[in-house]
Amino acid sequence: MSITSIAQKLYFARRQNELQKHINHGADLQQKVLESLLCRADDTEIGRRYAFSSIHKYETFAQDLPLNDYESLKQDIDRMRRGGEDILWRGKVRWYAKSSGTTNDKSKFIPVSKEGLQQMHYAGGRDSVAIYLMNNPNSRIFDGRALILGGSHQANYNVEGSLVGDLSAILIENINPLANMVRVPKKQTALLSDFEVKRERIAMETLNKNVTNISGVPSWMLSVLLRVMELSGKQHLEEVWPNLEVFFHGGIAFTPYRKQYEQLITKSDMHYEETYNASEGFFGIQSDPNDKSMLLMLDYDVFYEFVPMSELDKLNAYLAAPMSAKPEKPTVVPLWGVEVGKNYAMVISTSCGLWRYVIGDTVQFTSTNPYKFIISGRTKHFINAFGEELIVDNAEQGLAHACLETGAEVLEYTAAPVFMGDDGKCRHQWLIEFAREPEDLDRFARILDDKLQEINSDYEAKRFKDITLQPLEIIKARQGLFHSWLKQRGKLGGQHKVPRLSNTREHIEQLLKLN
Structure with a gap:
């Protein structure tokens, strides 16, 4: 047994x-x-x-x-x-998850109480495995190690009695010591703040381990796995970890990364399970591998x-x-x-x-x-500059379709409006970093534009006969652009992510300057 x-x-x-x-x-x-x-x-x-x-x-x-x-x-x-x-919860809350900031502050500090840790975050981790085992009764997930990416944490000495860190780091810091027996990398490595140093150490520490499951944000996990491949000299990840069976992923949409993972991990019995875990709580788990929607977790806190x-x-x-x-x-x-x-x-x-x-x-x-x-x-990552109400799910569907039709692979992207000029014309501008470029970028843009019109009636109405909203524009990003931008902002690794859609040009202008 x-x-x-x-x-x-x-x-x-x-x-x-x-x-x-x-x-x-x-x-x-x-x-x-x-x-x-x-x-x-x-x-x-x-x-x-x-x-x-x-x-x-x-x-x-x-x-x-x-x-x-x-x-x-x-x-x-x-x-x-x-x-x-x-004050807002009983007793004293010691931990605070550092999250992206607001208009008035660089960072938000989300309280993480003892009850919240146990009755939301750890409960979500437990149920992710419970649901996976329901769907895969022959699993051997605990017969090897779990590779779990962590953020970084630090004691905030300026504020008496509180500790601050990425949520993932808080979870690692407070986890049952028994769990450390089945996870990699070492705790000290997982909590390193420099992602590039951490990536190297994680790759070295896990290279010869029996890793059966991996957990993390798709973009940062992919970066680690590619380094593992470089060090191993192998062509596919299952040659390094033959018993790898599941990737528990969350934080950002998996769609832009799926094809790259499927090329990296070619074994037919590899599984993927999406989770919805945020600094504020754990909310959902993909309960059916054939249905991308997630089960809303209703009996947590x-x-x-x-x-x-x-x-x-x-x-x-x-x-x-x-x-x-x-x-x-x-x-x-x-x-x-x-x-x-x-x-x-x-x-x-x-x-x-x-x-x-x-x-x-x-x-x-x-x-x-x-x-x-x-x-x-x-609520803030959408484009509605001209009444088109374009949301991230529209963008993900459109890009997936354009990639399928052209054989392209998207690594990172962001989009923003180009506001009306003197001629009353406007458009959406997409900055895309490709893992595999389409042969014809203009054709890729047309397919994306047509798909967005098909799935979003407001976008279709604004695009009618090119009267107001013109065909979208795609600018090709150099390799590593988004990585460089995040690094420049001190946001490499952890739960940091690229804003996909914005109603302003703040982010895209910074990226275009770096490009």
Whole structure:
């Protein structure tokens, strides 16, 4: 009997049965989560401020509590980082996940409580494996090592009592010591802040290990795997790690990288499972390998709400207004109010003290029994300069189709509007770094443009007869451009990512200058 089969029986079987409650009982699970969160936080400052002890139904919760972004919680979070207790969550929160910044600050510091670690982040890791084993009962995943990429962390000595790091580093720092027996690289290596040094050490440390599974962000993992290939002199990764069977990936869309992974790993029994793990919490797992949508995890310490994307302007106006002069709230629906096929901005309340927090991601439900969804984009990562409402999911579909038709492979990309000139003409400008260039870049652009019109009626309307929105423009990026840009900004490795779509030209102008 393999170690994996023993682990399945002793540790995962019970949880696999519990996951069946996500079918038919999703709303009940979420109601219980809300009750639990309010009860555990009723004696905190925010609990007393909004009388959590007297809230017994969702409607009261939605009416009494404001919607929040980081700016509106920042003052309380800063007090927590200085050692304050019982503010947004009970007790003292020691860890803070460093995330990309806001308009007013270089970085955000997301609280990560002990409960949040266990009941969201580690629960998500456990369930990712549980679901994988359900789909692959003959797995030998625990008979070898797990390669897990980590970020970096540092004690923030300027703020008493708090520690700051990438979420992945926080997870590695606090993980059960037994888990370190089955993971690589060494903890010291995983927590290195210099990604280029870390990549080299990871490759050296894992080269001769029996790696059965890998976990991380596709772009950074690919960089590590290519270095492993260089050191090994092999042609395919299964020649280095013959027992490799699954890649648990998340952080960015996998579509631009899939073909490169399939060329690197050619074995027919290689599996890929997407997860949705953010600094703010763990939210979804791909439960069916033949369906790209993810199962929304409903019995963690996360209560979900959703704002229809049609009310995004109203949401942004609400969040931007001072607390003393808030306009009317946008429409917000709980889980049981969502509809299949609609885009929503996601709102969460968690045991880390994020209450009705607009996370910045947009999702689209593909099913409501069970609740399954795709990440459709970001509330700030879209192009709507001319009413075209282009979202990241549109871009991913369009690029995948153009690559299929031309044999090209996209490594990285970003896109932004070129605003109207004196002639009233405008267009979208795409900066693309290819792993394999198309023979005819103009044809690639036409196919991409046509596909975007096919899947987005607003884009199609604006492109009608080239009257206003002209055919999109593609600029070829030099090799390593996006890597250089991230390095220049101190954002190599970890959970840092390239902004795919932007309604302004801030990022693309920096990249064009480097190009």
